Amino acid sequence: xxxxxxxxxxxxxxxIASIRVLHVVAGFLAFVVAPAAMVTAKxxxxxxxxxxxxxxxxxxxxxxVAVVLGMLGVVVAGRDLVGFAWPSRNRxxxxxxxxxxxxxxxxxxxxxxxxxxxxxxxxxxxxxxxSVVGVPLIAAWVGYYRVRFSRRPPRAVAA
Numbered sequence: 001x002x003x004x005x006x007x008x009x010x011x012x013x014x015x016i017a018s019i020r021v022l023h024v025v026a027g028f029l030a031f032v033v034a035p036a037a038m039v040t041a042k043x044x045x046x047x048x049x050x051x052x053x054x055x056x057x058x059x060x061x062x063x064x065v066a067v068v069l070g071m072l073g074v075v076v077a078g079r080d081l082v083g084f085a086w087p088s089r090n091r092x093x094x095x096x097x098x099x100x101x102x103x104x105x106x107x108x109x110x111x112x113x114x115x116x117x118x119x120x121x122x123x124x125x126x127x128x129x130x131s132v133v134g135v136p137l138i139a140a141w142v143g144y145y146r147v148r149f150s151r152r153p154p155r156a157v158a159a
Contacts, residue, residue, distance in 0.1 A: 037080040044073025065127040072131060076104065092149050096142050103141065107134035
């Protein structure tokens with residue numbers, strides 16, 4: 001009997017230690033991720049301002065790209081900051097956010113590739129076509145799965 005009590009105590013101690021580790025890791029991630037979103041929002045806002053102000057010839061050439069991508073950055077970072085401050089009650093909210101972020105990263109990668117390699121396109125088109133194609137596809141994908149998850153039958157609970 002004493003051996004079982006010791007094993008049970010070890011299991012509880014292990015569980016408490018695991019919870020502490022998760023708590024520390026989550027706190028560290030929040031400490032790192034929230035400031036990153038704030039920097040992203042500020043960087044996006046700076047792009048919008050410089051795109052509108054056009055302080056020199058280079059900014060005049062890329063003004064449209066700077067404004068559009070800057071606004072997109074502000075919206076995405078703002079959505080993340082709101083999600084940190086007021087988490088959604090939706091069970092799948094993290095999944096939609098995660099998958100939207102992954103797909104958005106893919107759009108950013110295609111944008112970088114296009115901007116460097118598709119020299120046959122005008123400058124604005126090189127930068128913006130991936131967003132013009134990708135953002136509506138991401139929105140459609142999220143909408144499809146929101147409907148699909150909402151139609152899922154409730155799980156049977158064992159009595």
